[in-house]
Amino acid sequence: MVEQFLTGIELSVFVLTDGKSYKILPAAKDYKRIGEGDTGLNTGGMGAISPVPFAGKAFMDEVEETIVRPTVEGLAKENITYKGFVFVGLISVEGKPFVIEYNCRMGDPETEVVMPRLQNDLLELFTALHNGTLDAQTIYEDPRAAATVMLVAGGYPEAYEKGKEITGIPEAQADQLVFHAGTKAEGSKVLTNGEGC
Numbered sequence: 001m002v003e004q005f006l007t008g009i010e011l012s013v014f015v016l017t018d019g020k021s022y023k024i025l026p027a028a029k030d031y032k033r034i035g036e037g038d039t040g041l042n043t044g045g046m047g048a049i050s051p052v053p054f055a056g057k058a059f060m061d062e063v064e065e066t067i068v069r070p071t072v073e074g075l076a077k078e079n080i081t082y083k084g085f086v087f088v089g090l091i092s093v094e095g096k097p098f099v100i101e102y103n104c105r106m107g108d109p110e111t112e113v114v115m116p117r118l119q120n121d122l123l124e125l126f127t128a129l130h131n132g133t134l135d136a137q138t139i140y141e142d143p144r145a146a147a148t149v150m151l152v153a154g155g156y157p158e159a160y161e162k163g164k165e166i167t168g169i170p171e172a173q174a175d176q177l178v179f180h181a182g183t184k185a186e187g188s189k190v191l192t193n194g195e196g197c
Contacts, residue, residue: 008093010100011052012110013060015068015086016125021135022072022086023125024064026117027052028110034157043157047149050113054092063090063097071102083129112179113146148179153192164192 014025028050034040055063067088075082087103106114115122119140128134153160169190172178182194 006091006093006098006100008091008098009054010089010091011055012107013063013068013088013090014106014110014114015072015088016084016129016134017072017075017086018083018129018132018134019076019081020072020132022068023134023137023139024060024068025139026050026114026141027055027060028107028113030107030110034152041157043150043152045107045109045150046152047147048109048113049145049147050110050117051145054095059092059095059097063088067097067099109148109150112148112177116146116177117142117144160192162192162194166190166192 009029011027011029013027016023016025028048029052030045030048031038032042032045034043034046067090068086071086071088082104084104085106087101087105087107088099089101089103089107090097091100092098119142120137125134125137128137151166153162153164155161166180166183169178169180180190182192183190184193185191
């Protein structure tokens with residue numbers, strides 16, 4: 001196997017397909033390193049932003065024409081009836097998109113900035129996806145930027161303490177969403193309890 005070494009900046013593009021047509025959702029970029037300034041150990045993701053500053057219209061048009069459309073058409077050509085999400089992990093090399101990976105899911109933490117920007121009713125999109133009428137849908141994006149930042153227990157992603165109280169959740173503002181995972185409720189308290197905390 002011969003692999004090409006690519007130097008650039010990564011981003012994620014999310015596609016919904018009903019097996020025939022597709023819709024591109026807001027793109028996102030995540031940040032993996034634990035430390036300030038993109039330093040330290042690699043993690044599952046310490047934060048994300050959407051929209052992606054370097055993924056303008058011309059770039060996204062190229063992504064659609066050279067990657068998304070051929071991917072959906074290729075699945076159909078192989079007689080694969082796939083309905084759902086297609087996660088396309090890309091790298092921009094001197095302004096040109098290259099595929100690093102595909103997944104059949106959304107990504108984390110990118111989902112946490114993509115879904116708040118998606119103004120459609122997700123159930124309606126899923127219904128259209130099931131019925132094969134996705135082409136009749138229009139995707140509506142909130143023009144505002146979204147950012148997510150992970151708060152983790154000291155020591156993460158290596159050994160870290162569990163059972164630490166998480167405070168401040170009730171103080172979240174109206175335009176803020178609080179997601180948590182690997183936590184547990186203990187009375188009225190929320191405590192760290194697992195991976196990703």
